[in-house]
Amino acid sequence: MHRSGTTMAWNVFKFCTVLRGLGSIMILLVLGVVGVTYYAVVFTNYGPALFDGGLHSFIAVVVLILFHFLLVMLLWSYLTVVLTDSGTVPPNWKPASDEERGEVDPLNESEFDGLQPDLSSQRIRYCWKCNQFKPPRCHHCSVSFFSDEEIPGTTATLATTFLSFVLNLAFALSVFGFLIMHVSLVSANTTTIEAYEKKTTPKWRYDLGRKKNFEQVFGTDKRYWFIPAYSDEDLRRIPALQGLEFPSNPDFDSEEF
Numbered sequence: 001m002h003r004s005g006t007t008m009a010w011n012v013f014k015f016c017t018v019l020r021g022l023g024s025i026m027i028l029l030v031l032g033v034v035g036v037t038y039y040a041v042v043f044t045n046y047g048p049a050l051f052d053g054g055l056h057s058f059i060a061v062v063v064l065i066l067f068h069f070l071l072v073m074l075l076w077s078y079l080t081v082v083l084t085d086s087g088t089v090p091p092n093w094k095p096a097s098d099e100e101r102g103e104v105d106p107l108n109e110s111e112f113d114g115l116q117p118d119l120s121s122q123r124i125r126y127c128w129k130c131n132q133f134k135p136p137r138c139h140h141c142s143v144s145f146f147s148d149e150e151i152p153g154t155t156a157t158l159a160t161t162f163l164s165f166v167l168n169l170a171f172a173l174s175v176f177g178f179l180i181m182h183v184s185l186v187s188a189n190t191t192t193i194e195a196y197e198k199k200t201t202p203k204w205r206y207d208l209g210r211k212k213n214f215e216q217v218f219g220t221d222k223r224y225w226f227i228p229a230y231s232d233e234d235l236r237r238i239p240a241l242q243g244l245e246f247p248s249n250p251d252f253d254s255e256e257f
Contacts, residue, residue, distance in 0.1 A: 027082060034075070041067055073227070080228040087243050094133055095125075135244045137194070137206070189213040205248045216240050216247075 042064065049060035125134040185195060189206045207213065218225045219234040230241060239245040 030078065034071070038071065077228045089127075089130075089132060089135060089138070089244075092132075093135070093244070095135070137191070137246055138243070186217050187213055189216060206246055207249055208247060 046060040046063050046067075049056050050064075051057070052060075125136065125138075126132070127134050185192065187210045188195075188204060189208060190204060194204075208216070216238060219230045219238065221231040221234060224231055224234075230238075235241055240247070
């Protein structure tokens with residue numbers, strides 16, 4: 001493989017560009033599943049039960065209130081992920097310090113003049129595709145470093161409710177496992193990609209402790225923890241939310257010297 005200072009002769013990512021067209025299809029598919037679920041729950045089952053009277057009406061009211069609350073949270077969170085710009089590195093951005101090695105002394109401007117980045121060195125992180133520097137914890141040229149995965153659901157009926165129970169249980173267990181995995185990632189201040197890359201490294205420079213790790217992801221204002229939003233104060237005080245600077249563990253930095 002031949003490598004030059006500006007381009008790579010063999011770019012494996014170009015084969016993934018065809019997958020971009022599936023993004024809109026997946027959005028429509030998810031919204032379609034939500035629409036079918038809404039029709040089945042509201043119009044077919046619990047909506048008509050509102051007029052039965054007695055205990056059935058009470059149960060229907062409780063289920064519909066809970067269902068609509070969860071539906072609003074689902075659509076709010078999903079559309080926030082879909083519509084929010086992942087962000088890009090500012091033009092001509094240059095690292096102010098050696099983030100990868102924990103050095104806090106600013107790099108001189110002369111260090112960047114005529115610089116030919118070396119991929120074998122972690123001193124400077126560089127994107128060969130966009131031909132510019134990369135902030136810490138960024139993949140390619142995006143400042144959004146958390147990656148989500150979609151788990152499509154399927155529905156089926158086979159004359160008995162037992163199969164529905166089995167399918168729902170399997171789906172619930174898979175989602176629960178997915179939840180546990182991401183809670184463990186947040187508690188260690190690690191993304192899925194970083195967890196794979198550092199699986200042989202016992203210590204992680206961005207692990208600030210469980211409490212601070214959760215606050216870096218969810219914010220310090222607990223009123224915002226269950227909605228996809230941050231308080232104005234957190235947006236000002238937490239630099240990690242901007243995607244360019246991330247505080248590191250001082251104990252980790254001191255061990256490197």
